[in-house]
Each structure stands twice: as structure tokens, then as C-alpha cells.
Amino acid sequence: MTKSEVLTVTLNPSIDKTIVLPELRVGSLNRTSEVRLDPGGKGINVARLLHEFGVGVTAAGWSGGAEGEALMGYLKRDGIAASFTPVQGRTRTNLKIVDSSKELTTEINEAGAVVTEAELAAFIRDFTLLLEDVSYLILGGSIPPxxxxxxxxxxxGIAREHGVKTVLDADGEALREGLQAVPFAVKPNIHELERLLGRTLASDEEIVEAARELLGQGVSIVIVSMGEAGSIAVSGQEAYRVKPFEITVKSTVGAGDSMVACLVHCLLQGKGLRDIAAWTAAAGTLTASKEGTQLCTLAEVQEHVHRVEVHSIGVHPL
Incomplete structure (x- = not known):
């Protein structure tokens, strides 16, 4: 097994059940044209893509019940190293309903199992042991009850004590609190960043300024995703506005996770912010062009990254 360079944490993982319908008829009988089961959750999606990219990665979190056993089976099927701490509750199942006629995906997510104090303590012990020899920690997704x-x-904070850099992809209070530990990089979408700062960000200049507020707290890289409008990548020395190539959006599930995975891949490759901006945008765009929970591949990103438009935004170094 490849040595793990990256540890991903998915505190509220899921079995993602994707149901493809010729057309979703609300209130009527629907018959499926395809059903697929995949391991789900932000950290797991990142691990799936990093594994596909050839990066050594371990996925961690909590799992429980028959669904948890199934989750471990799917990760093993996909060749992903996993170290999940058991809980008494069951791992949730999230439903993705794909309407092929409209090329739309409807998501129905369960809340997840309640985690006890003892289960939290057990996970912290397991997590700390997994940090040995890891370069990057990925934290993201919802937090279970x-x-x-x-x-x-x-x-x-524990990762920092072990010399491990953290990439944070969270929302709400989890993002606000997580920033207190000064992660190396964060990837909020525009709505998450607006909620964090309590104001609307109506222009590229305002988004860059908002990102620089996070840099002022000690963060090194901020990537703000904006869906079809593209993204903005900011560091203490540079800022780039990214316009993705045109696609037909089939599902946004995993698009942000693909950006996070590509960010870490680029960091491990020693790429600069301009390349990071282009690669992350290509990855997110390609994943959004796929149905359900399917993710992009390294070959696809390499083939299409040149189609991404990257423009420098003049900033004064911090």
C-alpha cells in the first residue's frame, strides 16, 4: 500500500445512493434506469479523487451499523485505505435522485448518528495516531449530532502540533471556529464566505478583500468557489480570477471536493498559486459535468486544464 501523504476526515460519512430516472415525476410511480452506491462525504470524496490521482491517502471518521460495514466495503472496493472509529449509531444514507430529462440532481441527506463523548474521545485517540508521517490533513463536511x-x-490544532498542514472546507460555525486554529488553506464557496463575514460580496475586488481578511488571520491560501461563475484564488502575494470552460452542469455533488483534492495534489507537486487556480477550477468543472456522485479523473484534468482562463488580480503583498 502506498504510504499516506494525506489524511482526510469525514465526521459524518454516508452511503450515497444515486438513483437515475428517465424523468422525475413527483407524486407518481417512478422506475429507475440506474442505481449506484458509493461511499460519500466531503473527506471521502477528496480521498477517492486523491487515490485516483496516485496520492497516498487515508480516510478517517466514524462509522456504525450495517451501513458502516458497507461503507468500509465500498472504500476497500475502491482501494482507499480507511481507519474509521466505530459508533453505536448507524452511518447515514444520502439519496441523490438524477432526473435525466432535465439533467438535474435532487439530494436528500440524513442527519447522521449521535456521537457520544466516549466515541469522540476514541476518535481523537485514533486520529492522533494517524497523523504520523502525514503532510496534509483535510477537514470538511457536516458535523454529526x-x-x-x-x-x-x-x-x-492537534495536526499543527504534529507539523501537519490543514485544509479546511466547512460552513457556518464549524468554519468560524476552525479558522481559530489557523488552517493552511480554506476553500469556502461564495455563500459560505458571505455568511462567515456577514456581508454580501458583489465584486471580485470585494471577494479578494474578504479572502485577505482570512489571510490576515494566518491562513496561507484561500480559494473561493462561485459555481459556474468560476473561482478566485488568493495568497499573501498573489490573486487570480478564474473563468472555467463551458459545460452542461449535471450535478454539483463533489465539485467542491474535487477542487480541494486538486489543491492538495498541486501543493504536493510544488505548483504555484496560478497553477493551483487553474487545476482546481478544471477539477470542479469536470466533476460538475458528471451525473450523481461521479468525480473527475487526473487524465481529464490534464487534458482540459489549458481551457481554464486565469487572470491576475493586482494586489499589494501582505
């Missing part, structure tokens, strides 16, 4: 919003800050 029973776990405090400060959990990402706590995990990032």
Missing part, C-alpha cells in the same frame, strides 16, 4: 462546532479547530 453530539459533536461540538469546535471539533475542526481541535483537530487542526
Amino acid at each position: 453530539g459533536v461540538p462546532d469546535t471539533i475542526y479547530a481541535r483537530l487542526a
Whole structure:
């Protein structure tokens, strides 16, 4: 097995059940044309893509019940190293309903199992052991019931003590609290960043300024995703506005996770911010062009990254 360079944490993983319908008829009988089961959750999606990219990665989190056993089976099927701490509750199942006629995906997500204090303590012990020889920690996704919003800050703090850089992709209080531990990089979408700062960001200049507020707290890289409008990547020295190539959006599931995976891949490759901006945009765009929970591949990103438009935004170095 390849040595793990990256540890991903998915505190609220899922079995993602994708149901493809010729057409979704609400209130009527629907018959499927395809059904697919995949391991789900932000950290798991990142692990799936990093594994496809040839990066050594371990996925961690909580799992429980028959669904948890199935989750471990799917990760093993996909060749992903996994170290999940058991819980008494069951791993949730999230439903993705694909309407092929409209090329739209409807998501129905369960809340997840309640985690006890003992289960939290057990995970912290397991997590700390997994940090040995890891370069990057990926934290992202929802937090299960029973776990405090400060959990990402706590995990990032432990990682820092072990010399591990954290990439944070969270929302709400989990993002706000997580920033207190000064992660190396964050990838909010525009709505998450607006909620964090409590104001509307109506222009590229305002988005860059908002990102620089996070840099002022000690973050090194901020990538703000904006769906079809593209993204903005900012560091203390540079800022880039990215316009993706045109696609037909089939599902946004995993698009942000693909950007996070590509960010870490680029960091491990020693790429600069301009390349990071282009590669992350290509990855997110390609994943959005696929149905359900399908993710892009390294070959696809390499083939299409040249189609991404990257423009420098003049900034004064911090």
C-alpha cells in the first residue's frame, strides 16, 4: 500500500445512493434506469479523487451499523485505505435522485448518528495516531449530532502540533471556529464566505478583500468557489480570477471536493498559486459535468486544464 501523504476526515460519512430516472415525476410511480452506491462525504470524496490521482491517502471518521460495514466495503472496493472509529449509531444514507430529462440532481441527506463523548474521545485517540508521517490533513463536511462546532479547530490544532498542514472546507460555525486554529488553506464557496463575514460580496475586488481578511488571520491560501461563475484564488502575494470552460452542469455533488483534492495534489507537486487556480477550477468543472456522485479523473484534468482562463488580480503583498 502506498504510504499516506494525506489524511482526510469525514465526521459524518454516508452511503450515497444515486438513483437515475428517465424523468422525475413527483407524486407518481417512478422506475429507475440506474442505481449506484458509493461511499460519500466531503473527506471521502477528496480521498477517492486523491487515490485516483496516485496520492497516498487515508480516510478517517466514524462509522456504525450495517451501513458502516458497507461503507468500509465500498472504500476497500475502491482501494482507499480507511481507519474509521466505530459508533453505536448507524452511518447515514444520502439519496441523490438524477432526473435525466432535465439533467438535474435532487439530494436528500440524513442527519447522521449521535456521537457520544466516549466515541469522540476514541476518535481523537485514533486520529492522533494517524497523523504520523502525514503532510496534509483535510477537514470538511457536516458535523454529526453530539459533536461540538469546535471539533475542526481541535483537530487542526492537534495536526499543527504534529507539523501537519490543514485544509479546511466547512460552513457556518464549524468554519468560524476552525479558522481559530489557523488552517493552511480554506476553500469556502461564495455563500459560505458571505455568511462567515456577514456581508454580501458583489465584486471580485470585494471577494479578494474578504479572502485577505482570512489571510490576515494566518491562513496561507484561500480559494473561493462561485459555481459556474468560476473561482478566485488568493495568497499573501498573489490573486487570480478564474473563468472555467463551458459545460452542461449535471450535478454539483463533489465539485467542491474535487477542487480541494486538486489543491492538495498541486501543493504536493510544488505548483504555484496560478497553477493551483487553474487545476482546481478544471477539477470542479469536470466533476460538475458528471451525473450523481461521479468525480473527475487526473487524465481529464490534464487534458482540459489549458481551457481554464486565469487572470491576475493586482494586489499589494501582505
